[in-house]
Amino acid sequence: MDTLSRRTKTMAAAVVTGPGTIEVRQTELPHPGKGQVRIRLEGSGVCASNLTPWSGPEWMTFPTEPGGLGHEGWGVIDAVGEDVQGFAPGERVAALSYHAYAEHDLADVSAVVKLPPALDGVPFPAEPLGCAMNIFRRAEIKPGQVVAIIGIGFLGALLTQLASRAGASVIAISRRPFSLDVARRMGAAEVIEMDDHWQIIEKVKALTQGRFCDRVIEAVGKQWPLDLAAELTCERGRLIVAGYHQDGPRQINMQLWNWRGIDVINAHERDPAVYLQGMREAVDGVVAGRLDPSSLYTHRYPLERLDEALDATRDRPDGFLKALVTYA
Missing domain, CATH: 3.90.180.10 (Medium-chain alcohol dehydrogenases, catalytic domain)
Incomplete structure (x- = not known):
């Protein structure tokens, strides 16, 4: 018709x-x-x-x-x-x-x-909202965990909100003061300016009493944030790659990943049915108030x-x- x-x-x-x-x-x-x-x-x-x-x-x-x-x-x-x-x-x-x-x-x-x-x-741009829901599900974030999110753009801000509302303590890391203010509004417990590699590591180490983070979500798509994400992941923690790494190959510190026993999740879905599942969850999440992208x-x-x-x-x-x- x-x-x-x-x-x-x-x-x-x-x-x-x-x-x-x-x-x-x-x-x-x-x-x-x-x-x-x-x-x-x-x-x-x-x-x-x-x-x-x-x-x-x-x-x-x-x-x-x-x-x-x-x-x-x-x-x-x-x-x-x-x-x-x-x-x-x-x-x-x-x-x-x-x-x-x-x-x-x-x-x-x-x-x-x-x-x-x-x-x-x-x-309602459902595709990116659905991506956030799928990444959140793959991250397996639980109450009481410490979660670092590197890169507070639209996706990082959504994940900050989802993680904090799930009961996690979120450390938001971003280069823009504006983004850090957004992260606070989305529920981040701590914010760190993304400027000096080793200073960031020392700040997170101090915040976590030397343990580092149960979950680290890299949401930038560049080499340095990926390197930083590994450094901030605790032993037997989970590193979730959400950044869009399509501008060239990457190198990783396999020695560190191996020694700490890190689980690495590539959160980019390719199954259309999984995309749709995330989009449906986004609809339900916004209606229920678990997700509020309106200010973003x-x-x-x-x-x-x-x-x-x-x-x-x-x-x-x-x-x-x-x-x-x-x-x-």
């Missing part, structure tokens, strides 16, 4: 035409195939994983497909394809789709979650200013945590 196409056959979509440049074009309205829904998008989150293709590496092909790179959309279903059950036009949903920098996108029903009335009017959406842009949103995600001006692109 496709009611909108009776009135219009085009939509606005952003096209990345080259490194650091976009155009918003009128393009053909997509039609849902078997097992798909079409979503009239209200908005999409801007993901840091976009920054590498945005910079124009050799392997990148321009122009992108209309709406390409966007994958954190939410909105209202306006058409359903063949054999779709359990979803209907008019229902508000969030989805893991792949052309969400546009007014409409298609998504397989296996990648769509319903948004209950309690979330009416609330922006710091910057909002219309679609025609997507380039500014991507630049802000790269440059992280003071006060920046998460950009949303919203559509009228």
